[in-house]
Amino acid sequence: xxxxVSRRRRAIAAAGLLLLGALVASGWLEARVQxxxxxxxxxxxxxxxxxxxxxxxxxxxxMAVYVILAWVWLSIAVLLAFLRLRVREADRVHRMGLxxxxxxxxxxxxx
Amino acid sequence: xxxxxxxxxxRLGLGPVAAFLAKKEVPCHRHTILYYTGSSILLFLGIxxxxxxxxxxxxQPTLAEAxxxxxxxxxxxPLGWLVRSVHSWSATFMIxxxxxxxxxxxxxxxxxxxxxxxxxxxxxLLGSSLAFGFTGYLLPWDELSLAATKVGTNLPKxxxxxxxxxxxxxxxxxxxxxDTITRFFIVHVSVLPLxxxxxxxxHIFLVQRHGMSAPLEAERDKIKxxxxxxxxxxxxxxxxxxxxxxxxxxxxxxxxxxxxxPQADLMAPAPEGIKPEWYFLFMFQTLxxxxxxxxxxxxxxxxxxxxxxxxxxxxxxxxxxxxxxxxKGKVITGxxxxxxxxxxGMSIWSLM
Numbered sequence: 490x491x492x493x494v495s496r497r498r499r500a501i502a503a504a505g506l507l508l509l510g511a512l513v514a515s516g517w518l519e520a521r522v523q524x525x526x527x528x529x530x531x532x533x534x535x536x537x538x539x540x541x542x543x544x545x546x547x548x549x550x551x552m553a554v555y556v557i558l559a560w561v562w563l564s565i566a567v568l569l570a571f572l573r574l575r576v577r578e579a580d581r582v583h584r585m586g587l588x589x590x591x592x593x594x595x596x597x598x599x600x
Numbered sequence: 601x602x603x604x605x606x607x608x609x610x611r612l613g614l615g616p617v618a619a620f621l622a623k624k625e626v627p628c629h630r631h632t633i634l635y636y637t638g639s640s641i642l643l644f645l646g647i648x649x650x651x652x653x654x655x656x657x658x659x660q661p662t663l664a665e666a667x668x669x670x671x672x673x674x675x676x677x678p679l680g681w682l683v684r685s686v687h688s689w690s691a692t693f694m695i696x697x698x699x700x701x702x703x704x705x706x707x708x709x710x711x712x713x714x715x716x717x718x719x720x721x722x723x724x725l726l727g728s729s730l731a732f733g734f735t736g737y738l739l740p741w742d743e744l745s746l747a748a749t750k751v752g753t754n755l756p757k758x759x760x761x762x763x764x765x766x767x768x769x770x771x772x773x774x775x776x777x778x779d780t781i782t783r784f785f786i787v788h789v790s791v792l793p794l795x796x797x798x799x800x801x802x803h804i805f806l807v808q809r810h811g812m813s814a815p816l817e818a819e820r821d822k823i824k825x826x827x828x829x830x831x832x833x834x835x836x837x838x839x840x841x842x843x844x845x846x847x848x849x850x851x852x853x854x855x856x857x858x859x860x861x862p863q864a865d866l867m868a869p870a871p872e873g874i875k876p877e878w879y880f881l882f883m884f885q886t887l888x889x890x891x892x893x894x895x896x897x898x899x900x901x902x903x904x905x906x907x908x909x910x911x912x913x914x915x916x917x918x919x920x921x922x923x924x925x926x927x928k929g930k931v932i933t934g935x936x937x938x939x940x941x942x943x944x945g946m947s948i949w950s951l952m
Contacts, residue, residue, distance in 0.1 A: 554679070
């Protein structure tokens with residue numbers, strides 16, 4: 490039981506460190522983008538006979554989207570870790586046959 | 601918090617719904633993964649609605665402005681290209697999941713009594729999803745979308761008596777013009793969403809009414825399957841699937857954002873190598889294979905009739921396959937596998 494708790498703490502600490510690292514990395518990347526010349530914000534001319542540009546040409550927006558994407562995946566990883574813990578707990582309660590006693594959704598009888 | 605809950609309960613009376621969810625059970629077996637497809641479809645539908653509303657704020661459904669407004673959304677609106685990309689990819693994901701959901705139900709024969717009406721509404725939902733794809737494809741008003749819509753709206757013309765009229769109704773005239781864009785837009789943003797939400801309401805009610813289906817063998821051999829409570833065990837697992845799907849959708853939308861071609865020219869000939877969206881490819885290839893005349897009859901008409909018969913067979917499958925445990929059921933399963941192999945084979949051929 491104790492090792493379970495310490496494993497959870499370690500997992501949460503690792504997720505926190507990862508998020509912190511991502512924050513630092515994203516800040517550094519954004520700072521680099523802000524230093525780039527204003528000219529790079531202009532949409533690039535599309536080559537003839539090609540579709541109009543689909544990806545954003547302003548470097549700042551492009552970088553922001555990549556940073557957001559990295560954050561999204563990190564958040565998903567953390568949320569999945571928490572969900573896994575909740576699922577294990579819910580399954581344990583179900584196996585013990587306690588789920589009928591007041592573990593329904595909010596508003597359900599016995600909640 | 602408790603007082604707020606009581607206030608809401610007094611007004612909305614959601615207690616019975618919560619009580620129902622607390623009692624709901626999900627059977628556990630080797631096909632349990634199929635249960636996740638239904639809620640994932642709802643997730644993508646929600647994303648479609650949100651991104652669709654955002655796009656509709658800037659899109660202008662007129663001949664002069666349709667293409668230009670899409671270009672503006674993609675190049676001038678903040679993250680407009682991403683919103684459009686998420687809208688486009690979530691449509692693809694949703695239709696793929698609707699197919700997976702329906703195929704899963706078909707091969708596990710979950711449409712058997714008493715779930716025939718659930719199947720009927722499910723097939724109607726697939727039809728609405730495809731109609732969304734067809735009407736949405738024209739809206740960017742580029743060369744490809746014009747050519748594909750011309751081909752698609754020309755198909756009903758082969759039908760006797762109502763064919764020409766049907767084509768005119770779809771096109772808002774004899775040809776695909778600016779009026780067609782307006783008509784497709786109205787259908788895409790108001791008629792189809794209303795129809796889809798109404799059918800979806802009935803579908804979800806029926807799913808709750810009859811509960812999750814158990815596999816055929818379990819029902820035949822009267823095996824009591826292990827189960828999970830829907831709340832919270834199954835819902836938490838579903839939430840995990842949604843998060844992963846959201847991540848995949850966003851990643852694909854960022855790295856594979858769709859472009860928009862040059863504005864459609866009504867006078868220009870159709871560009872070479874036009875292809876519809878992937879979910880129409882097998883029909884497109886089938887039509888190409890049919891000769892112009894078969895035994896003196898119009899080949900296109902025969903192709904249309906064959907496809908309509910196939911759609912009717914899918915719609916009324918629960919009534920055709922009314923003895924799923926017997927030999928007839930096995931023959932129908934074999935035919936369903938053959939149909940699936942045909943659709944995949946034709947789609948690949950069309951892409952080559």
